[in-house]
Amino acid sequence: MIRIFFRHIWDSLKNLKRNGWMTVAAVSSVMITLTLVGVFMSVILNTTKLAGNLENNVRIVAYMKLDSHDQSKTIADPNDATKQIPNPNYQRIYNEVKAVKNVENLKFSSKEEQLKNLTDSLGSVWNLYKGDANPLYDAYIIRANDSKNVQQITTDIKKISDISDVNNGGVNTKQIFALSNNIQTYGGIFALLLVFVAMFLISNTIRITIMSRSREIQIMRLVGAKNSYIRWPFFLEGAWVGLLGAILPIVLMFFLYRIVYAGVQPSLTTQELYMYKPEVFLTTMSIGLVAIGVVIGSFGATISMRRYLKA
Structure with a gap:
């Protein structure tokens, strides 16, 4: 079982290299999506925290x-x-x-x-x-x-x-709370839309890969290979795409968030308002971006496989 699993991992890595520009296109789409998701989530989470600080310090x-x-x-x-x-x-x-x-x-x-x-x-x-x-x-x-x-x-x-x-504070305080609620609502919706767009792009990219290898899949099925055996390399391939696509957004977040924090936090401190500290926030955000990347990559691959394999 373990040997088969590592073989699937090796096959998925070979597929990434074999597909060349298709892999680059899929990774790029995930990269752009996760960068935007990271930016939006940073704004949403810190706005929520600042609104909470403000509400408690009215x-x-x-x-x-x-x-x-x-x-x-x-x-x-x-x-x-x-x-x-x-x-x-x-x-x-x-x-x-x-x-x-x-x-x-x-x-x-x-x-x-x-x-x-x-x-x-x-x-x-x-x-x-x-x-x-x-x-x-x-x-x-x-x-x-x-x-x-x-x-x-x-x-x-x-x-x-x-x-x-x-x-x-009157109207100004109410306006800040209203702005915070709008950012949370519409920002969250936009972030979800970006995730679905990335999933769609990945599924289409992997679908093209599957189409180019349809003969190979048919031969594997004829010799008795189970659907799960055929599906695993593609599933892992999507996960690799998501993981690779998360690397650059994480690096950008580490640099950009620290710069923004250093520039904005001093003025907020005088008003008893606080952003999330980079040490904790960036670690959590990095784990979240990797998780989102792997999930949308593997799920996109699963969607593509359904047209070629019976559940």
Whole structure:
């Protein structure tokens, strides 16, 4: 049994060499298909992960009125600007926001801190707004215990006095989630179509090979060879085509994904968003591409054989 199996492997390799340009055409079709599948799957999987990060990190920003000094322990005396008195409303807004149902985390962000972040992100032109020219507001950054509760928390915080505005991402967040869903749906459909196209091309290529060897197959059947014995070399030939076609897409993925990761991830990290790390992702993707290549190659060969052999 083992000797017969290795003989089938040897026969399949000889067939690949014998068919020459037909083999090159089949391998090329698989190569192009798997490259596109790899690109689409990388986009789909990372978009799904980023959308998940975003959903778990949706923040609510509550801006306080300009005359609010919620984090100042002392304020100027209304009757004498040169004197400081204890702030009677120290952390009143903080405590009211913290008491809102489903608030998991609460952080104060001063307008000076926000200006610094803008300056770091957008350039030194924002230095013009330092000091009294700062147009920003002190704010509280709130995180909900569940993204489903964001809207209700926003509504409750708006009712607190001395809160001028509340922002939770609104339409932009919804658009990102919608875009993510579209990419997953249509990208997945397109990837499946590519796989079927590759399977069709491989089956046609192997069918032509079978047609050129139809006399040989007929002789083998006349001398009593079983269908499984005749089928195995073609089945393995399709698997070899798929395996060879997966090599270049894997190499391209290793180079391209690392370049994209190194260029994009630093800016995403500042927003607490993360792509899949290359070490784990590329290993998994490589195994997946090899598996897809072998499956579509062998299955394409099986489809072709059905016209010449009875099951």
